[in-house]
Amino acid sequence: MAGKEGPRPGGRSARVQASVHGAVQALMTRMERAEVTIPMIAAEAGVTPSTIYRRWGDIQELLADVAVERLRPDMEPVDTGIGGRDLLAWAEQYAEEMSSKPGRAMIRDVLAAQDGSGAYQCCNFTKQQIEVIAARAEGRGEAFPDVDAVMDRVVSPIMYRILFGEVPDTARVARLVTGAMELVSPAPAPV
Template identity: 55%
Template sequence: MSRKEMVRPGGRSARVQASVHAAVRELMSELGRDGLTVPLVAHRAGVTPSTIYRRWGDLQELLSDVAVERLRPETAPQDHGNLRADLTAWAEQFLDEMASPPGRAYIRDALLGDPDGGNAGRCSAYAAEQADAMLARAIDRGEGAPGVEAVMDRVVAPMMYRILFRPAGLDAAYARRLVAELLDAGAGSGR
């Protein structure tokens, strides 16, 4: 089994992962990212450096794993009564969190320690799961709804591109515009 397949381990493995992740977060807040080393993290977590190397390979892969876990949404998207309100509120929050300095750092770390693309896939799956929850709710209410891939292509992808490559001018109005364009295009197509 590869290191990337160990997403949600149980027992001792889960305790090691939790203590190492906590150590990384604590040390980053105390020393900054540049001050981190595998021996420091191991000491703080109460494990040997070889445990970290065996499980994560190197510091960058560890930072990437921590970042992916931090990018995982903690709650389901809020229900605001209709798809437009749900998707708009979610997109505004997503943009605000991901475009923040910590959000951008987590995105960079998630991608830097990801030679096989697994972390990018996990992060994408988090957003798709959130979109799917909102779309399912809309369908249950009898609303028309685009597909998950349309939300990913028309809302999430442009925001991520702008966050990574053209962050100037990103604000809630941009997120609202993307959602409106997606939903208004669907309304005009007779769905």
């Protein structure tokens, strides 16, 4: 999502990115997203509009970059001591955060970006969180479903419902997690 060369890992580039991201977030707390312009962001960040255009290309790419950064997990999933419970706690929090008004706006921004790299990054963030849960479960000797199966059986249905305007409730999320966990420990057959 950054410009064609990509941002350097530190120095001025990192300071510009942090300043511009902060400006976007500040402006979006004061006004509607549709009102925010690159010249406004530049003024708030203390950079020239050409700096923003050169690095991000257009406002949609910039908003997607900000959204990806905000969607990056800032902590490991909770460790309850049981893989299925860890997954349930994570999935409930994920559904709640993504279905919130800011969560939905960030999803829209990421999906509207032209190059698609933001969506790929967000998918990787989610997979990494599930991999942490899976590794802990496996480290305790618990069976845990394949990460891709969790993405297909838990994450995808949650995102689908959010994208089409429905907030998945905790009962639905619990059913999704139960279904995924049954891939490794099937429910007993009815008698």
